[in-house]
Amino acid sequence: MSEPWQALQEARCARGWTQAMAARGIVSQSHYSLIEQGVLVPNPKVIEELAARFELNATKWGNMWSQYRRQFRARQRCWRAFVHDGQVRRADVSALQRASLSLDYECYQQFLDIPFSEPAGMYRRLVNARNQLPNVQAPHVPARMRPFGDIRLRIVLAIVESHVLAQLKRFQAAAVWRQKAQQMMTEVPVFWR
Secondary structure, three states, X not given: OOOHHHHHHHHHHHHOOOHHHHHOOOOOHHHHXXXXXXXXXXXXXXXXXXXXXXXXXXXXXXXXXXXXXXXXXXXXXXXXXXXXXXXXXXXXHHHHHXXXXXXXXXXXXXXXXXXXXXXXXXXXXXXXXXXXXXXXXXXXXXXXXXXXXXXXXXXXXXXXXXXXXXXXXXXXXXXXXXXXXXXHHOOOOHHHO
């Protein structure tokens, strides 16, 4: 067991409980389900209550969540900045690298590099990143979406592709990628917005 949500799932299954039974009185069943998938990080109070319910070592389990919380927050800061105003900060992108999130770092770094990179080199980086998306483990992504990688990174790369194609004066193709990004945005789960 290497991830905190796996401990939770194993403890629940060992008792033969449903997610609704495990969540009762602590969080909603849907919220619990997202915690158990690693999509949401529970707050310290919920960690304590779930640890007590499942007789998990609260300190050890809480420390596991702390490490994951750093990664989660780094992703969340970059995504929210990208979506809300397109002003992703280099410090937030660097936090992705420090949190060992290399593909996330590469995607957002490409977004930041748009004005400074030559289009051909940028396009090679873009294709390489896009090819990696389905192969990277994405526990923070809902289970039904995992075969496709993180949709948020796919959106970032679609915007990068749009800009690269515009630099190459392929304006029609650039518009298609911008439209794809907008369509994918409707697939982003509400709890990520």
